[in-house]
Amino acid sequence: MAILADADYGALRDAIYRKGAGKEELKALPTLPNKVILRAIFQAIEDNVQASRAPIKAAMDAAAGFALSPMLARKFYAAYVTVKGA
Numbered sequence: 001m002a003i004l005a006d007a008d009y010g011a012l013r014d015a016i017y018r019k020g021a022g023k024e025e026l027k028a029l030p031t032l033p034n035k036v037i038l039r040a041i042f043q044a045i046e047d048n049v050q051a052s053r054a055p056i057k058a059a060m061d062a063a064a065g066f067a068l069s070p071m072l073a074r075k076f077y078a079a080y081v082t083v084k085g086a
């Protein structure tokens with residue numbers, strides 16, 4: 001699995017602490033998660049996303065009836081995540 005880079009962690013942390021993107025829910029917790037916990041959560045997401053890439057690509061190819069290019073498959077996936085919010 002890919003190790004989450006420091007720059008990625010920083011961007012993800014900033015994203016979750018934006019108003020309306022998780023900040024309110026985090027502040028409602030009994031204690032705020034520290035950096036180790038936040039990083040572990042994001043690393044778990046990274047691990048699962050990386051592990052699911054091949055099966056998702058295979059499912060898209062099967063649905064299309066031909067092999068999509070990796071770039072087109074990424075764009076389909078990005079569109080889905082953008083609209084559905086993961």
